[in-house]
Amino acid sequence: MSNLSSPEVVIVGAGIAGLTAAKILSQKGKEVLLIEKSDQVGGRVRTDHHQGFLLDRGFQVLLTAYPELAEHVNIESLDLKKFDSGAVIFKNGRFSKIGDPFQNPSSIFSTAFTKRLSTQDKLKLLKLRRELVANNHPSLERARDEKISTTLIRLGFSQKAINGFFKPLLGGIQLDPCLKGSARLGLLVLRMLFIGKAAVPTNGMGSISQQLLHQIDEQNVILNSPVERLEGKKVILESGDSFSPSNLIIATEGPAAAKLTAFESPSSRSVSCVYFASPEAPTKSKAILLNGTDHGPGLNVAIMTNISSSYSSNNEALIAVVIPGKGNSELIEPVLEQMKGWFGDTVDSWRHLRTYSIEHGQPDLQPRDPFRRNIKISDGIFLCGDHRDTPSIQGALVSGRRTAEMCLI
Secondary structure (H helix, E strand, O other), X not given: OOOOOOOOEEEEOOEHHHHHHHHHHHHXXXXXXXXXXXXXXXXXXXXXXXXXXXXXXXXXXXXXXXXXXXXXOOHHHHOEEEOOOOEEEEEOOEEEEXXXXXXXXXXXXXXXXXXXXXXXXXXXXXXXXXXXXXXXXHHHOHHHOOEHHHHHHHOOOOHHHHHHHHHHHHHHHOOOOOOOOEHHHHHHHHHHHHHOOEEEEOOOOHHHHHHHHOOOOHHHEEOOOOEXXXXXXXXXXXXXXXXXXXXXXXXXXXXXXXXXXXXXXXXXXXXXXXXXXXOOOOOOOOOEEEEOOOOOOOOEEEEHHHHOHHHEOOOOEEEEEEEEOOOOHHHHXXXXXXXXXXXXXXXXXXXXXXXXXEEEEEEOOOOOOOOOOOOEEEOOEEEOOOOOOOOOHHHHHHHHHHHHHHHOO
16 A cells, blocks of 8 residues: 555445445445454444354344335345344243234234233333334424433333333343433334334344445455544554545544544443353243343343354354443353343353453433434544434444435535
8 A cells, every 4th residue: 555545535434334335435436445443344233253153243133124224235135034023021030021913913912911011001002102103203303302211201101111121122222221311212213113123134243244345345445454543634544554535434433433533422332242152042032031120230132043043053052141331251150140040050051152342332322412413524524423323223324325425415
């Protein structure tokens, strides 16, 4: 590489947002250089091959109802494997299923008779579902946004329903176990679950990133290349190489972007995910298992091989336990103790595979925060990422498109 290299567009960061921007600009005939500090693209949406298992970097699901998804990804080729709708809640030593009878009629009886939600809570949940599917719930308006917990209380849900259902479900998806974040965003997530499915690609969540990469000339992607600093639009790598593009897109996570630029980073929500292998699955459930108690670090659990057998190549089961908040190696024993309470002594045969502790798991979207933030820093310099839109794969895709469109003006 030469210091005289000056591609039309340099994109720093090859996560979903940066890949989407690069794909669109490349398709429009722009010369794009994508710079990534790690050894592979994808950012937080990567899948590692480890001891015969596919380990997504932190438990993630793809919500099939994301409206931006089909614009950039060939969904059919992902060969999505879907979770059962609804959820299974562990409380008082047993599991209870709360299904979505509209998506899965066979769940109507288990849902009707579960004691995890009162009759009033079930009726209110059906009413909320109807309003969200019709996209006319008043709490979807930004002016009415408030904490998720406040909205649920205002809608009349009992504390039992909030703690035992909404906290592990929305708290796990949004890494917000205290439900202090934006209710507007939380209700949109619920809407996505009501009108679509939660799923994972057959070959792991990293397949989404890889598919985007394959729509770009891979010769224009530089890996293992951390950026040392920016001088205006000039990008200087730690290796000493530099590039002076016409347009510069900073598509890193919020904290990393803040270090390179003068913009104030939004706060982040952290998460840990502990993976275990087991000779056999502790349950046949294909739903997300929710912690309806106040005990144990794990907020939700997924038996990944129940969803997609390709997550294991050796006939063992793969189990993911999700803990919102920063973790460490000391999580393993408390998680195993918690899982013994759920599944009994068979947990003694589990072996720990890997723990992912991700400090920036999601941007922290607070009540009344905008869903669309300014992406233009100055002439020819843009910010891109889910911290400029909604904290989600949907937000990353939208941000990548918005930024590319602005570069094309």
